[in-house]
Amino acid sequence: MGTGRWAVPSAIDTVMTWNYDIENADLRALYEKAKRDQWNATTQLDWSLDVDPQGDVLNDDINPNVALLRDSDIWRKMTPKERRQLRYETLSWNLSQFLHGEQLAIFVAGQLTSAVPWIDAKLYGATQVVDEARHAEVFYRYLNEKVEKTYELSDTTRGIFEAILSESRWDIKYLCLQVILEGLAMGLFTRMYQSAIDPLLKELLHFVRQDEARHFAFGVLSLRDYYASELTEAERREREDVAYELCTAMRGRTYPKEAWEEMGLPVDECRRAMAEAARRSQLQLSSFNRVTSALKTIGMLSERMRPHYADIGLLKYENEGLEELKTMGEVAAA
Ligand SMILES: [Fe+2]
Ligand SMILES: [Fe+2]
Incomplete structure (x- = not known):
């Protein structure tokens, strides 16, 4: 992996508050839960386990990089050795994108912590910064010690990272990171947890997922009340458009382009084959199954937007996990 740096300018206000009292009990309960559920990747994961990164790390049937190509001519023409390499390169590519996403999340959570006006969210946000640091730590360690190959940030998501980092309005940053991403x-x-056969990867994802569920709850709980009371109609429409654009952009960009290039595979043909298979199997879309109901909960799924979400196949998830989202405050307090 390159040793270069990438500086993204951003202008976001740091807001201090002199009100240290509990204003939002749900967020304060989430902060308590975050403190209670901290974990240490160095001591709680068994790094002595051997991993064969060329072997059965993921189950082909649930791994979209294999499952969505298996009906294509590209796959049929591959030798068993090339198929093993495809599993290996796409595993490394996927985990590398997670790693870079976690680094992004450290900074954006930090920016949010300073920009958000409420003390309850600031305290919670500080725990999220630590969580995201731990996630970057574990993904890097797994990649470095077990997979022994790391990819750079994909070209296709670089622009999205840049837009989120440089966004100056805190609530839009919140919407993009905490709710959608x-x-x-x-x-x-x-999905990767379900497909993981390798026990170390499965355990690692189990821990990371628990943290991410809390981060997602943080976004939904914060914006649910704020968007219900604080937005003008024009502001609401703008946020609805931003959310929709990000969903559309992310939906088309989870293809392992650089891994295919590494293997000399035809990128456009691979993408077409995967997209076609995804339309049939729903595997690709299912990673969005939490996003639509969260957008609905925070009021971003207006009558104006519903047909657009239907067009990209995401409207059908509008009630998925909705009960869980509605009771997140109680869940957080548990
Ligand atoms: Fe994370
Ligand atoms: Fe997170």
Whole structure:
């Protein structure tokens, strides 16, 4: 992996508050839960376990990088050795994108912690910064020690990272990171957790997923009340558009482009084959199954937007996990 740096300018106000009292009991309960559920990747994961990164790390039937290509000519023409390499390269690519996403999350959670006006959210946000640091730590360690190959940030998501980092309005940053990307991360991590055969990867994802569920709850709980009372109609429409654009952008960009390039595979053909198979199997879309209901909960799924979400196949998830979202305050307090 390159040793270069990437500096993204951003202008976001740091807001201090002199009100230290509990204003939002749900968020304070989530903060308590975050303190209670801290974990240490160095001592709680068994790093002595051997991993064969060329072997059965993930179950082909649930791993979209294999499952969505298996009906194509590309797959049929591959030798067993090439198929093993495809599993290996896409595993490394996927985990590398998670790693870079976690680094993004450290900074965006930090920016949010300073910009959000409520003390309850600031305290909670500080715990999230630590969580995201731990996630970057574990993904890097697994990649470095077990997979022994790391990819750079994919070209296709670089622009999305840049837009979120440089966004100056805190609530839009919140919406993009805490609701959409955290919701998507939960979907992706859950799918990888379900497909993981390697016990170390499974355990690692189990811990990470628990943290991400809390981060997602944080976004939904914060914006649910804020968006219900604080937005003008024009502001609401703008946020609805931003949310929809991010969903559309992310939906088309979880293809392992650089892994295919590494193997000399035809990128456009691979993408077409995967997209076609995804339409049939729903595997690709299912990583969004938490996002639509969360957007509904925070009031971003208006009559104006519903047909657009239907067009990209996401409206059908509008009630998925909705009961859980409604009771997140109680869940957080448990
Ligand atoms: Fe994370
Ligand atoms: Fe997170």
